[in-house]
Amino acid sequence: MPPRLTFPGLILRSTIGSLLIVFISIVLAAIAHGYSIAGTYKGSAIQNGPDPSIIAVTGTDGLTHWYMYCTSGPISETDRTNGTLNSHLMLIYQSTDLINWNYVSDVFTKRPKWVGSSNLWAPDIQFFNGKYYLYYTAANAGSHGTKGSGGAIGVATSSSPAGPWTDSGAAVVEVQTNRWVYDSHVVLDDYGPAPSGLRYIFYGSFVGGIHARKLSADGLHSDKTSDVAITTSERYEASYIRKHGGSYYLFSSAANCCNDDLTGYSIFVGRSATLLGPYTDREGISLLDSRAGGSPAISMNGNRWVGPGHNAALTDYAGQEWLVYAAVNRADSFFVGGNFTKRTPMFDPLDWNNGWPTVRGGFWASEIVTDRPAAQPGQPNTYVTSYVVPDSPGVLIPELSDEFDGSKFTWTWAAGRVPATGTYGLTPNGTFSFAVQNADLFKDRNDASVLIEPVPASDYLVEARVYLPIAGDFTNHNYAQAGIVIYRDDNNYIKLVHVAINGTRQTEYAKEIPTGQRYGNTIIGPPADWTYLRIAKRTNQSTGEETYTSYTTTQTDVNGQPVNWIHGGTWTHSLGTTAKIGLVSMSGTGYTAEFDYVRVSTVQP
Template sequence: MASQGLRVLAAVAALVVVPWVSAPPSSATTGGYRNPLRPGVNGSDRTVDSCADPTVLRGQQPGDRYWYLYCTTDPLDDQDTAGPGDPVFHPVPMMRSTDLVDWTYVGDALPEAPSWAAEGAGLWAPDVVYSRSLDRYYMTFVVTDVDDAVSGEPGCTSDSAIGVATSRRPTGPWRVSDTPVVAPRRAGVGCDFFWTYDPDVLGDGIRDRGVLYFGSYYGGIHGSRVELTRHGMTATGGTTRITVGNRYEGANVVRRGDHYYLFASATNCCNGPLTGYSVFAGRADSPLGPFTDREGTSLLAGRVGGTPVLSMNGNRWVGTGHNSVFRDFDGQWWTVYHAVDREDPYFASEPGFTKRPALLDPLDWVGGWPTVRAGRWTSDEPMPAPAAQPGEGTSYTPAPLPDDVPGERLVAYSDDFSGTTLDPRWSWVRQPAPATYGVEGGAFRFDTQAGDLYVDSNTASVLTEDAPDGDYVVETRVRLDVPAEGCCFNYVQAGLVVYGGDDAFVKLAHASIWETRQTEFAKEVPTAPEGSPRYGNTVVGPPADRTWLRVVRRGVPGSAGDTERYTAYTSQDGTRWVRGGTWTHDLGDDARIGLVSMGGAGFSAHFDYVEVSSLGR
């Protein structure tokens, strides 16, 4: 999201048009590229170094060989923020390219906000689609704050809406409609409005009807039928919710074969070097769902589903999200998305203002499910370029990344909690009251506490043991008796930590977050420069009545700075595992393995075992 932030199935299916087909085999292959994309600014040595919420579209009119890239309103580079004045914001920058690698900035799409936008409103997250019937391009976008007359509530700044602009050319000039496509949507009284963000129209080329997706964490993602006119777009009928609230934003839906795939992003988009923003997918037989993940869990469930498509993998790129998916002329799928360089996370002179360049990587389908680079995720090395023009081929070949597996069980560090008392290997950080924990029935009971481990709020108890030297896998199975559905038990949680101290750890826990239950994978650091966070999080697979949690620790020999990589896995049955993101950290040789049960009193966690193994791969 965000800057700093139908007819029957047969009829709808007819609207989803891929405007080209896979080219026949060709000896002509394209060159290469390396992330990030750096569009040039004509007449200068400047480059576009931030392109948040990117969307890509190939020119749809006959003879147009260009691809077009559109971004959310932000500064282009450090020159736009350097100096004593206010940053220079570009309202929806536009770029074009013939090869999907070398891009040129061609101007801003919306130099003037809609007449119905409030003063100072942001224009975010564009999406562009072409109407073959009307020979026009339609750009939908977010207006973060509308006039009082539009929302019906004076003095509000959170009454967001979806606008539309039309043009005969993909780079404008754009004519903005004098009414929103989706007006602000009330959640309650006063200035309580759902987040009406991140539009996406199904397909690249349609006729005069389509499906529009919109929404964000507060209220969830929704879909609606729309009809196009010469100068606008109108939502028709009602809306259908397709995700639970407080989990997803940045929808992009594509059709592949008989299925529709929803790509959506989760967690904080703009948290500097601790940004854990990641992309997840659900699949449905209808464009309006219901969408379920690879494990069969609904994206509408309280224990919310979503199969990871893209997350941080331990290189310099974090915050990999808000993506757009397309195919090249060789039939290969690709995705463009924004990310954060943890070595250069902020605009110059603006500590805390996260810079989000655009990245490009191939998208593969493994067992019918999308994953970037066959599970390797973001590239930071030279890559084969897409086949951007007819007759070209790409030399990209998937190299699937197998999941980590446990090796030999390390008996001295493993515990099945038999007997009636804790083994002497365990020790407490802030021992809780004796009645709130115990070994019973072959499990360790640990009542949730009204305490936490979060920045300077270090009041929760941690049960710890030594960790082995070198690489290892630690796993537990936990039952947290928070109800599976309903709001709110914020932020009750229970799970694993690799604990270097109250302010230096990674944590994987089943957590209650508003109306959702998620598996949060978090990192905290003891110090950070001014404007930088100390805590960041991502999420993994859905929890269950009993949730398996696994953290893989791997050293990075010879690395500077963070010297360890920690990768999260979750499972609902102990057999099928979901791999999540990888945090880098520097917890050192004295880090310990721990258990936590915290975030609010009134519930209990039961840990069936802690098993520590060597790393099998």
């Protein structure tokens, strides 16, 4: 997947598109609770299988056979010809236990004529009309010369889940000039209060957002006149619909899928009574809003897996649901000489908490084998749900906390970068005012002012209430932002901000390091004029590794205290005890941020 767009902190996906057909048999073994797909091929671990889609089929042997389909690419680091990485044209794997997987074949032995040399991504497997349909993205079917052009959805059919596959010879969803036509998912509208009985095809990505339209009865065409917007632009891709508890749930992925060890891709959910929406998140915010809604179902949690995204799901024979997705091992994150990210297929239990899905009780991706899915009739469920306890403040550290009421002010400016006189200071309303600067803290541009104070010597939680009055009206205010940083220097920090990204307003949680891709980000909950931000820092006592976990909210109780904190992703970093807590207001002009308070406390055990 060649580079799409680069925003400050929002860098999109990449891959390759060469061709090789290799007929091999590969056994894939489990190594996580849930588990990642691993094993050996040509002496190397199974390392790649993005955008998985899965289906169960009863075989002639009486067993259930599970088939998984993945985006084109190599299988592992050693999957090469004369030193060049091979790219299978969408991989098919098969399993009878959802643990050990065998390579079956590639979907195509050569690209369909209509797609030209296009990369083939994101297969979506369906069965209806007595045959199998495999929908896929032809990523380069159109020109990428103008914003929004490029990409179309194709389909191939077969009488067997293993193929051979016959392509339809034309696009099901055509190339469009105003949106990226990627990442399809077909859904039968047979659920909820007023089902139509029709099939719809969902598709779309960051440019233009996710859309849906009617699919023809033969599954080979779509009705462009029925096209409906499902999400706002600049936020989501990789749609997947799950039916649960009388509602439709839209799973979709946000941020960067393919940024090596800084991949911040994460999965968010909205809920609707009807298939075509509107979808709203746990807080009632629409996924169509400029201040985009979406409740996290999984993000990175501080272990070796980052960038969990682009999912499918299944229900095993014991009734336990499992999320199927891809993630990046941050210790082995990219193909040598290939210039793109390894994305490993993953399985983890999908739980439901008060009507909302979360992976593994909110603990998210895991590393320890403990449970097996019930892949065949009669097998038991051994998984027991436990729910994560979010970080919360312990004892306030008054010498590092500031209500900005004028009683004290001990902050200083990092690196001597003092803002212009009159653009910052305490206000009569008991806030710290800080005009958004035409300056930045992003890779090699490091001219933004950072207001700093020391961090505590041990684990801590920092919370701030931040005002950034950029209206949620879809106007472009790139990339004005304000919030908090944990700052060692200009090339080593963690950042949590309310930011304008094109027509959207989002909360971005970012990490910068001095090497490799340098900058990565994920997204958390929707912002408002006033947004509450939290970062909880903990140190792993066994490894010494520092973890920084994010939270946001815009809601308060009757006493005006923040409630309903949204648990976001966790970055690891090595910032140490000489790092600083910082405030930033940057990457634009025309607005003034205000900080109502900064409160630093111990973090509850």
